[in-house]
Amino acid sequence: MGKQGFYVSKALAVVFIVLGLGALATIIALSVVYAQEMNRNTNGGTNGGTGTTTTTNNRPVTTAAPSNEPWDQYRLPKSLEPTHYSVTLHPRLKAQEGTGLYIFTGESSVDFHCKEETDLILIHSNKLNYTSKAGGEWAELTVVSGADTAPTITESRLQTETQYLVLTLDRKLTKNAEYRLTTTFTGELADDLGGFYRSEYVENGQKKVIATTQMQPTDARKAFPCFDEPALKATFDITLIHDAGTVALSNANSVNLTENADTETVFERTPKMSTYLLAFIVSEFGNITDTVDDIKIYARKPAIDAGQGDYALKITGPILKFFENYYNSSYPLPKSDQIALPDFNAGAMENWGLITYRETALLYDPEFSSNSNKERIATIIAHELAHMWFGNLVTLRWWNDLWLNEGFASYVEYLGADNAEPDWGxxxxxVLNDIHRVFAVDALASSHPLSSPEDAIQKPAQISELFDAISYSKGASVLRMLSDFxxxxxxxxxxxxxxxxxxxxxxxxxxxxxxxxxAVQDLEFNLPFNVTDIMNTWVLQMGFPVVTVDTTTGIVTQKHFxxxxxxxxxxxxxxxxxxxHTHTHMLHYKQFLVKQNRLDGPQHGAPDFVLPKKPPQDTPRDAVECLLQIHKTHVNWSGELPQAIPVINRAQLVDDAFNLARAKIIPTVRALSTTKYLTGEMAYMPWKSAINNLEFFFLMFDRSEVFxxxxxxxxxxxxxxxTHYNNATAGYTADAVGHQNQYTQVNAFSLACRTGLTECQNLASTLFKDWMATGVNKIRPNLRTTVYCNAIAAGGVDVWDFAWGQFQKATIATEAEKIRYALTCTKESWLLNRYLEYTLNPTLIRKQDATSTIIYIAxxxxxxNxxxxxxxxxxxxxxxxYGGGSFSFSNLINGVTERFSTEYELHQVRLSLSFCFCFFSS
Structure with a gap:
């Protein structure tokens, strides 16, 4: 380490690594508790107990009695297979008098084929109340074909643990016959962000209500009774009854619209599809249209009028055409609608023909939206459009293979977005967003394989747990590797x-x-091993190897990292x-090791470093010295850093060095020494890799004497x-030229302020105070998050209150997001406590944003604390x-404990776990 180094002894580094891993163990423990309570909620929650199987007027009565009967299994029996649904729903966008509840009513019929004789009908149903329609029963079973008469329903009940409507018949259904089950029901249009739910916003001082959906993975059963498994595809006829002046949308185009006191919109029949891809929405939204390709962008009318949907509309057509060429398959549907919702738990959802988004993931305003906001819109649109074929047209049979669905879309989103924005790189x-991200997760003992046995994933809670970084980012990484080799x-x-x-x-x-x-055989591609053997080592086991290359002998060895x-x-x-000497995770090393370099010209002996062609995790121990050698001999700030090591590999070397240090393979000081060369680095990726890895040290040391x-x-x-970007952008009043250069500009400003550079902190406060004084925000959108955060951190209650007022007035979702984060930067503990209390009030902080706000404060x-x-x-x-959110709640657990690194904090977590278990069992 040089004179200007940041020194950490090996012993101290090991102590912090061990403590960090102790904190990790607590996160895992909390996650287990979360999963157990998710299961408890799924299995009936407060409606649990022994239950009974009684019937009143042939209407279902809730029961949760445990047994080994078919209705206690989480997977449907193979006896019935749906072919077609007709669903009519009527959401009420005004609260009922007295109860204050928002409800919807519905009538649904499902045609199903009897594959095996049975006197039992099991169909998914969750939180639906069944009511008799005028002059008839709440449920009716009739014959479509293949039988003379239908059996009679003798008993009905709701099995809350497994979320079934259970119907017992007086005799068996006839094999190969077609039947129709018709039901009438009522459900709550709650604000729980799942199933058929309610979203709210304010326009011109008036509250507006939207009825919208999120079915994935197991919430279609909250909207209507259905066979809610991805393999049980069927066609759908959807009809929505809604208030006059509102617009109804679904997966297909509308074919009939009748306007009376209420409007009735009838939609075309859908293709054969899975229930989790259904969507229906009633709103007062506006839209813009690409009439050539029948592409529409829907959002709040002021957002549409302000042109915030224009960018999404501009890139959707080119991305769709790219995927048509990529898949060699025409877009499967006649229309493509995309809609931005004020309340949405995920980033976006690939409903076939009606994709739903958070506003920040679809709407763009160049005056307020940053470079990263724009990139996020492009990549998320590409991700969801990729699913229109891979996932929707062809669907994985069961959720245990979710990784292939989401991993594939997470890989090709870069290809689709790159086609739309070819200058962005x-x-x-x-490499940064997915590969490095998931290395940190997959290197833990708590990781899991990409694919699980089908019978290991049964309960809705278990399904929700699969929506994680392994499925998305590792899935993307291994598919990228597969495509490459x-x-x-x-x-x-x-x-x-x-x-x-x-x-x-x-x-x-x-x-x-x-x-x-x-394809390998048809195109006569020379592959020494078959695809299944290669890929099963990546899919069926957790983790990845650290590969050691002996550059003298050429021997390659590996072990679990x-x-x-x-x-x-x-x-x-x-x-x-x-x-x-054999391959489990790598092909023969000669296929990978293709380039050997010396920094100082050819000499005898072994090369200084080796660049593997297609590396999983591939840092020779002397690669760190290569970076330092570049620093000593090649850096010239007035010019470009020589490409002795390509930019992706420089980023990889930094990341690998820190990971190898955390794994005790190289000393921590050696990893930290990679940051010495950064004084001459201009590229985004190596800097971002270093900043990401240094975050661990900020967390471990920002309360210690070495900070x-x-x-x-x-x-x-x-x-x-x-200084470079200060000069190049006239004091940060302009954006750098180039997509990734703009990211580097932001990183330079952010890290300079974070490390206490007075010039940066003064500039942030000056820019913010000018906004307060003039009412005109001249801060570049790219820099707003950092400027807001540092100004609020340096200011008092007047600065915080001004920002809070701007947050409440913000009509641009991306601007509101920047301010919402920046408000957590204050150093006033009482303001942070007040802000925490705001997260409990959905009128102040939306439910979709509550957990992330708590994480930002942590x-x-x-x-x-x-x-x-x-x-x-x-x-x-x-x-x-928030316990039902597959992403938000697990992120909350991570976020509030990630700084924990002492025995005292570990003791606190253990005590809290005891409380949690007491709460769960009460």
């Missing part, structure tokens, strides 16, 4: 024949391997990582970069409101 950014022509041919064969059907992940293997090498792995693996020296060292490292060193105390004190409420 998006294809490279998967097969070559794109081979990968595409296999993909295209896969989609052709299974269109409107269901598959398992090995079906894709089979088609890729056939774990951040804690002493971890006990309890998950059984069908393969062995410890394998010196000051750490800040000073990093301030010196970023000074040149900050990221503030002043707010860490406040957020931790807050969630413990409010645990019953927080869990009841």
């Amino acid at each position: 998006l294809k490279d950014l998967i 097969l070559t794109e022509p081979v990968f595409l041919k296999g993909l295209q024949t896969y989609l052709q064969q299974f269109a409107f059907g269901n598959t398992v992940y090995t079906d894709l391997w089979n088609h890729l293997e056939q 774990l951040l804690n090498p002493d971890s006990e792995i309890t998950t059984e693996s069908p393969f062995e990582y410890e394998n010196t 000051g020296p750490m800040q000073k060292y990093l301030q010196r490292q970023v000074q040149n970069l900050f 990221e503030n060193v002043v707010g860490q 406040l957020a931790w105390d807050f969630i413990r004190a409010r645990w019953p409420y927080i869990f009841s409101q």
